[in-house]
Amino acid sequence: MIAAMTPEQRQELEALGVRVQFPARHVIFMEGQPSRSVLILQEGNVAVMQEAEDGSEVLLAVRGPGELMGDEGALTGEPRSATVKAVSSVVGLDVKAEDLVQLVDKYHLWPQMYRSAILRRRESDDERASLTRLDVTHRFARMLLGLVMEAGKEVNGRWEIDVALSQQDLASRVGASREAVALVLRNLRKQGLVATGRQEITVLDLDGLRILASTSQ
Known part of the structure; x- marks a missing residue:
C-alpha cells in the first residue's frame, strides 16, 4: 500500500511514527495478537x-526497507495474520x-489498501499452488529468485x-x-549456480537460475 502513496502522503505517515530498533531474531509481531500498530521498515x-497445522513455522516471505508491515490487520481491526521476525538488525518507524x-480516511486510500491486500493474497495462493505442481528443485529455484528480488x-x-536464513527456514x-x-543446494553448487556459507547464499549465475526456475518438472 505504501508504494501507492504520494511522497507527501508518505512523509505525513512517517511523521506519525516513532523510531524503533530490533536485534536479529526478535519477534516484532506475533500471529494472533491484536493489531495495534504498523511498522515502516x-x-x-x-x-x-505463519504457524502450520502441525505447529511448525512456515516462511511466507522476506521483506526489506520501504515495506509497510502489519497494515492489513491494523486497517481491518483483525488480529495479526502472521508472525514478523527480524532476520537482521532492523530499524523502522x-x-x-x-x-x-x-490517514487512509483523509486521503481516501481504501481502494489502494484493498488492491494491496488482494495482490499479497494472490501471491500467497500462487506460492501454495506451486507446492503441489512443482518438484523441490524448481520450487527452491523460484523461491531463491524471489529472495534475490526481495533482499x-x-x-x-x-x-x-x-538475509540470515537457516536451511530449516528455507x-x-x-x-x-x-x-x-x-x-538441492548441493546440486546447485555443483552446477555453479550458487555458493553457500553459514546462513548465507550467493547466486553466481542469475540467468541460469532463471532458466531452471522457468522449466517444468
Whole structure:
C-alpha cells in the first residue's frame, strides 16, 4: 500500500511514527495478537511466518526497507495474520493503527489498501499452488529468485542474499524437509549456480537460475 502513496502522503505517515530498533531474531509481531500498530521498515530485513497445522513455522516471505508491515490487520481491526521476525538488525518507524486509519480516511486510500491486500493474497495462493505442481528443485529455484528480488545485493556480477536464513527456514518456505533442501543446494553448487556459507547464499549465475526456475518438472 505504501508504494501507492504520494511522497507527501508518505512523509505525513512517517511523521506519525516513532523510531524503533530490533536485534536479529526478535519477534516484532506475533500471529494472533491484536493489531495495534504498523511498522515502516527503514533498515534490515524481516521474515513473515505463519504457524502450520502441525505447529511448525512456515516462511511466507522476506521483506526489506520501504515495506509497510502489519497494515492489513491494523486497517481491518483483525488480529495479526502472521508472525514478523527480524532476520537482521532492523530499524523502522512504529505507527499506531488508529493514526494509519485516519490517514487512509483523509486521503481516501481504501481502494489502494484493498488492491494491496488482494495482490499479497494472490501471491500467497500462487506460492501454495506451486507446492503441489512443482518438484523441490524448481520450487527452491523460484523461491531463491524471489529472495534475490526481495533482499539481493549485486556485487561484481553476483547476487548476495542479505538475509540470515537457516536451511530449516528455507525448507519451510518451499514445503520440503531440511534434508531435501540440503540436497538441492548441493546440486546447485555443483552446477555453479550458487555458493553457500553459514546462513548465507550467493547466486553466481542469475540467468541460469532463471532458466531452471522457468522449466517444468
